[in-house]
Amino acid sequence: MNLKSFFPRVALSAAVVLLAQGVANATYFRTVVIDPGHGGHDNGGQWGRVYEKHLCLDTAARLEAYLKSHGIRTVMTRNSDYFISLPERVNIANRYPGAIFVAIHYNYTWKQEVAGLETYFTTPQSQPLAAFVQDSMLRHVRTNDRGVKFARFYVIRNTTCPAVLVECGFVSQDLERERMKQGWYRQSLAEGIGQGILRYRSN
Numbered sequence: 001m002n003l004k005s006f007f008p009r010v011a012l013s014a015a016v017v018l019l020a021q022g023v024a025n026a027t028y029f030r031t032v033v034i035d036p037g038h039g040g041h042d043n044g045g046q047w048g049r050v051y052e053k054h055l056c057l058d059t060a061a062r063l064e065a066y067l068k069s070h071g072i073r074t075v076m077t078r079n080s081d082y083f084i085s086l087p088e089r090v091n092i093a094n095r096y097p098g099a100i101f102v103a104i105h106y107n108y109t110w111k112q113e114v115a116g117l118e119t120y121f122t123t124p125q126s127q128p129l130a131a132f133v134q135d136s137m138l139r140h141v142r143t144n145d146r147g148v149k150f151a152r153f154y155v156i157r158n159t160t161c162p163a164v165l166v167e168c169g170f171v172s173q174d175l176e177r178e179r180m181k182q183g184w185y186r187q188s189l190a191e192g193i194g195q196g197i198l199r200y201r202s203n
């Protein structure tokens with residue numbers, strides 16, 4: 001009797017699905033897909049000449065360098081100032097088996113006193129990654145903890161791997177904007193995010 005006839009086809013494919021879910025729940029990953037928000041004609045949040053899209057790209061590049069220096073393979077969804085649609089970002093992420101996805105954004109609100117960091121997740125499998133990233137960022141920079149939050153943002157809802165979206169502070173807040181304009185601050189944020197990813201992997 002060969003295995004194929006012993007196990008009905010349905011049972012075999014169910015076993016494959018269970019195996020795939022097991023892999024997705026593990027904190028091991030092979031690749032970090034870094035997604036700098038906005039780009040090209042999409043500036044994101046803007047205050048004077050401070051554009052969110054530039055801050056996102058620079059912070060993402062610093063995160064990429066940090067992770068590479070720790071031997072982690074990275075992929076950037078964009079690596080200069082051009083437009084890339086949300087489905088394209090998701091398609092890039094879903095091409096890599098055993099990946100995690102980290103979208104980098106800066107925040108904006110009309111309430112000019114609001115400042116601080118927040119990290120979003122959609123699926124339960126992404127919540128631990130969000131928690132490690134948020135906690136590690138707050139160990140690196142002094143600002144408000146706005147929390148780890150659930151939201152159905154397109155890029156973290158449609159990626160199949162653990163996926164988070166990080167909001168690195170408010171372009172609309174005077175003090176936070178002055179800090180985010182400086183390289184040392186974006187470096188601290190990038191190292192915080194990177195350390196969160198390393199802690200997630202080794203937990």
Ligand SMILES: [Zn+2]
Nearest residue numbers: 037044105106
């Ligand atoms: Zn954004």
